Amino acid sequence: MGHTTKKTRQERNRLQMNTSLLMLWGFWDEIYQRCTRLKYIEKGNNIFRIVPLRYRGESLVTSDGQSIHKGDLIVKIHIHNYYFATLCNGVKDELRVALLLRRHIMQSLPKLATYLEGMNNREEIKGIVGTTMLHKGVQPLGFSISDVPMNALFRFKRWYLRLLIRLIHPDGKRRVQTWRQEIPLKRVYMSKEHLLNRYGSNSNEPSGELF
Structure with a gap:
């Protein structure tokens, strides 16, 4: 007792x-x-914030065979971690957190596609790229995943995201401790064509199922 x-x-x-x-x-x-130059897709109703910029990493090949090279124009996507943390506040079950994240990504991708369709320089954009630790289950949504180089920038970002996961995740302290010998920070990316074909206004493809 x-x-x-x-x-x-x-x-x-x-x-x-x-x-x-x-x-x-x-x-x-x-x-x-x-x-920062980060822009909301739809504040309080979309999990992404974005910024158009020139890609500076290693060459990427997307799941539909498109290439993204250094110097190409991309839309850098950031999960709005504070917004997601408020959604997870009080949630104790790890599976519920994963499902909540996946659901909000699925709901946010069509609005991201609509935003990209309306950009003046959309023809020049090669794709969307982001880095995250919360990458489990995003491949069925159309993303490709690759490792990131552990330079000073990504080491800082890994430390920062670990701190956030301790707040967001219901068992964040234990989860972060199990990552001491691992590097779960990943790059996630998708070609512009795949994003628009799957989630755009003229899409005829299913967006995916929740597991």
């Missing part, structure tokens, strides 16, 4: 601490948004 009470108290304290950290994160996210 006493052990159960102690465990309940610890869980309550953890949730209170996470709520406080989320509030601070929200303030920081607003500052970060204003200091």
Whole structure:
């Protein structure tokens, strides 16, 4: 009985601490948004923020055989981690977190495709590219996955994303500890043609199922 009470108290304290950290994160996210070129697809209703830029990584070949090379124009996609963390606040089950992320990616991709269709330089854009630790299950949605080089930039990003996962994931502390000898940070990408064919306004393809 006493052990159960102690465990309940610890869980309550953890949730209170996470709520406080989320509030601070929200303030920081607003500052970060204003200091970067990231654009919302649809604030509060889309999990992506994006920025068009020139690709600077290694050459990529997408699942439909398209190539993305250094210097090509891409749409860099960022999962809006703060927004997703607020959606996951209080969720304790790991599978529910994974399903929630997948569902929001599926709901967000058609709006991302519509946004890209309306861009003035859409003909020049080669594809969408992002880096994330939350890449499990995205291949059936049309993404390809590859490793990233562990240079200073990606080491910092890996550290930052590990910190976020400790907040987002219901068992984040244990999960991050199991990654000490692994590098789960991955690059995810999709060609513009595949994005528009699958999720665009004239799409005739199914978007995929939830497992």
